[in-house]
Amino acid sequence: MATKKAMVGPQRLGPLTPLVGEWEGNVGVDVSYHNKDDETTPTTYFEKAWFKPIPLQENGQQQLDGLTYQSKAWRHGEEAMDPFHDEVGYLLWDKVNSQVIRAVVFGRGIAIMAGATAKATDKIIRFKATPGDPSYGILQNKYLMQRAELKSFDSVFKFNPDGTFTHSSDIVLKLAALGGKSMHHTDVNTLHLVKRYHPGAEFQ
Numbered sequence: 361m362a363t364k365k366a367m368v369g370p371q372r373l374g375p376l377t378p379l380v381g382e383w384e385g386n387v388g389v390d391v392s393y394h395n396k397d398d399e400t401t402p403t404t405y406f407e408k409a410w411f412k413p414i415p416l417q418e419n420g421q422q423q424l425d426g427l428t429y430q431s432k433a434w435r436h437g438e439e440a441m442d443p444f445h446d447e448v449g450y451l452l453w454d455k456v457n458s459q460v461i462r463a464v465v466f467g468r469g470i471a472i473m474a475g476a477t478a479k480a481t482d483k484i485i486r487f488k489a490t491p492g493d494p495s496y497g498i499l500q501n502k503y504l505m506q507r508a509e510l511k512s513f514d515s516v517f518k519f520n521p522d523g524t525f526t527h528s529s530d531i532v533l534k535l536a537a538l539g540g541k542s543m544h545h546t547d548v549n550t551l552h553l554v555k556r557y558h559p560g561a562e563f564q
Contacts, residue, residue, distance in 0.1 A: 371480050371481070373426070374478070375480060375519075379429075379517075380411055380427065380557050381410070381554075382409070383408070383551035383552065384552060384554050385549040385550055387404075389402050389548055390433075391545065392545045393533070404436045405445075406434050406439055408431070409430065409551060410430055411427045412427060412429070412557065413557075414426055422456070423455070424452045424461075425452070425453045427450065427451045428450055430448045432445065433445040433549075446466070446467040447467070450462075450464075460477075460485050461473065461475055462487050468501075470500045471499040472489050473496055474496055475496035476488070483518065486516050488514050488515075489513040490511075490512050490513070507536045508536070509533065509534040510533060511542060512531070513531050514530045520550070523552070523553065524551060524552050525551050526551075527547075527549060528549075529547045531545040531547075533545055
């Protein structure tokens with residue numbers, strides 16, 4: 361007997377399709393340099409994120425489908441306080457060129473345009489950005505350029521078989537506090553879907 365294939369819709373958002381909705385994750389780990397303690401240590405955290413579709417974007421012959429999103433994170437034990445991390449951005453799918461674009465702004469005065477090559481059904485998306493790249497680059501405020509300059513940005517989105525979503529990042533920083541040495545600021549969390557955006561969601 362032939363194996364029955366799972367039914368798949370048009371996947372207009374390409375590899376971004378599974379993200380639509382609201383997510384939460386409580387197993388986040390952020391490894392970064394802490395100025396007050398003068399040491400690099402891990403911080404565990406809880407995170408909330410949402411991803412909402414936007415209208416089709418057209419740049420001449422280019423067509424982009426995508427999502428707007430926001431993510432906030434709270435250190436464990438500080439869930440009732442202000443988040444220590446806040447980012448907003450767009451995730452865009454260029455089907456013709458097999459490109460996924462992540463345009464993101466962080467509340468610390470950082471803007472990144474990162475790019476990835478991916479097919480519509482890929483379960484792993486690898487984003488990369490480097491300072492000075494005219495397409496996929498990094499901008500940061502003057503203080504950070506002097507004290508904690510971003511040298512590279514690598515990030516991975518992974519869609520897991522159990523329906524969860526894992527994001528990770530590795531940011532290389534040139535830190536004045538370490539005598540100009542470079543260090544890796546890493547971050548990883550796995551989130552689960554808590555709300556679908558769908559006309560029939562109230563019946564689920």
